Amino acid sequence: MPESPQPDAPLPDERGLLHLAVALDGAGWHPAAWREHDARPEELFTARYWADLVAEAERGLLDLVTIEDSLSLQSAHPFEPDERTDQVRGRLDAVLIAARIAPLTRHIGLVPTAVVTHTEPFHLSKAIATLDYVSNGRAGIRVKVSGRADEFAHFGRREAPRVSAEDFDSPSGQAALEELFGEAEDYVEVLRRLWDSWEDDAEIRDVATGRFIDRKKLHYIDFEGSRFSVRGPSITPRPPQGQPVVAALAHRGEPYRLVGRSGDLGFVTPHDSEHARQLVAEIRAAQAAAGRADETVHIFGDLVVFLDEDPGAAADCKARLDRKAGAALTSDAAVFTGTPAELADLLQEWQRAGLTGFRLRPGTLPYDLEQITRGLVPELQRRGIFRTAYEASTLRGLLGLPRPANRYAAGAVDATAALV
């Protein structure tokens, strides 16, 4: 295979450190996880449950947690609802969970999931700006598209694309994906413009002239796309980070382009280190094609993990859960069972393939989360590839992303100094 063009982008942290995120979803990523002895299935809809999980992640000095979400009930089927009664069903809005947790944590990044296909970019923009305010600069957003017919019916505004997973590579499947991800790209553009629609020093409180704001520093964004238009400015001032972190999970060319063009952070699902290398090359190429080669775009590898200090115990746990579920766990991401040290070996190998970090999906909660924070993290620290204290107070800071200049500011000077 010919070499993909490799932009000169910062790849793994220059100190060799890797970044670590945990993906929180229900009782864990195994469908039978809720039946484990330490699971708390009756508390899934309480604030305390989520607060405890995120506090544990923060004790482990993780960069961020993501919180899954969708606009339909969970289902064993990827594209339509089911009627199973043996798995967790029901969830809370992820942005609101993140907001509820924000005042209880100090350092960890909070990255809820939001579906962009059916929602208003104006609302999500101010919601994430507000998450950034209530967390003092720790907000991110993972954008997600929805092609599911049932979710379209929940909104009743337009027809769902008539495409099933097997058809994604057909011309009509391709067109449907292009449309969904094209809309997502427009949506992210609107989020970003709205976050910049107030300059940092727009609020002047000038008693002499009676003016609270300098209206020249508020900007109409005048986004006009084929799918929607948004006038602006936001009703919410520019958030503390300037631009909260935008993330997406990507399995194919269309979302790789979304990450390359619009994202700060992509989650990918490699099967091995060679696959990881290919995925990284594809996103780096999209990044370069978008003229962003000199910007930091993180690429985290996703893994479902079952961990235990005792060799073999994690595999036993997964086998036990598979029996309860009546089927072996299937996942878009690779499934790892083993000891924290074995996982550390794997992460180092994949890091050498160009991944800048990992998003671990605990097979069960809280057990596998605690194995990450109390087993994996100390192991990575011993190897000198993970932080031993939080070095920054914002999520952008933890990810090594500078606070960006405002696109609308005259001269686009560094806006940090002007922050009121």
Add this chain to the structure above:
Amino acid sequence: MSSKPLKQIHLAAHFPGVNNTTVWSDPAAGSQIDFSSFVHLARTAERAKFDFLFLAEGLRLREQNGEIYDLDVVGRPDTFTVLAALAAVTDRLGLAGTINSTFNEPYEVARQFASLDHLSAGRAAWNVVTSWDAFTGENFRRGGFLAQEDRYERARQFLNATWELFDSWRGNEIVADKESGVFLRDPNPGRFDHHVGEFDISGRFDVPRSPQGRPVIFQAGDSEAGREFAASAADAIFTRHGTLEAGRAFYGDVKGRLARYGRSPDELKILPGVTFVLGETDAEAQERALVIRRQQVSGQTAIKLLEQLWNRDLSAYDPDGPLPEVDPLVGEHTVAQGRASVRMHRDPLTVASEWRALADAKKLSIRDLIVEVTGRQSFIGTPAHVAEQLNEFVQTDASDGFILVPHLTPGGLDEFADRVVPLLQERGVFRTEYAGETLRDHLGLAPLSVRAAAAS
């Protein structure tokens, strides 16, 4: 003493808004956007055992003369997000948000309110408003123009759709029995099928029933349609009737409508939004009130407020000089956009001639006149005097309580909490501890059964 038992007063705190009631030029004025300001006001309200905190909403920055209005506080957070965060720093305080039914969809709003109610353990409330303007609609993919007469029909349809979603989980579906492996008792929870008016939705709602069943419902607005809507569907009304007489008339009218919907008068609380100024003596309070009024109405603000009635550019006029000799421009309002108050001016020519007469009689400048005719504080006096007035309002059925609108962020409620609330407690008309856990408990509303909710 009459033998009638004393009514208990309900109190709420309105986060200072983006209008000229909120004074930003005072040295004590803090940030309108930092979370610490919201925490301060919420904790003050909870320390004083208030029923709830209230957030307004406006989805487009106001404009006047085709430019973003720059004289008032500007900028506020997303309502749901800040309320969810406040749930973390309070335990009992109700969390009421204004959410528009024009620029949202029922499925999303229902899951946000159900989530907020879960995450606050039963403290969520929804002030249902409906916008009419294409101006705000320019910020939304769906646009949003709605003829004014269609607003309450839209609100009713939207509310009915969300109620079907809230009630699609009955509250007993989740078993979560690890031994047997049964998580759900029902294979099909959350099923809904709603095809009324412009809502054509079906499927399965994804948030299990929340502690209150659904958020407490507020309605704001005094029109005939608004009163009827409130009587049929709301748990509380946010009104603007500032005098005893007007309050009693409104109270009697609205409470009288409830029976038609099979509801008792207690099931709808009437809560006017009010302002207050305290002082060591009544005279000192009056002086403070005037100082605050002049902070609220700068010379520049006076001209802008006058333009809203005149419907003309009056920027050349001196606020310390006399009123313009030209008359207001009658017809379509073109000067100010994004404000509810603008539509409320009745015949501009009549109002202008009244204002001219008043200015002539009292020798008032433009600024003096605007101070005189707009936004005077509702309750002014010593803490004892204000407590007495508030209590009279409630005991004589002009209201069931108040939504207090402080003029300062974030400390504008501190003095009221420290000095007026204890007096109301001494009189036995305001709680000294929260008796219940949910906002419905605080408001004296019975827990909602699925059946009752579905029937309404």
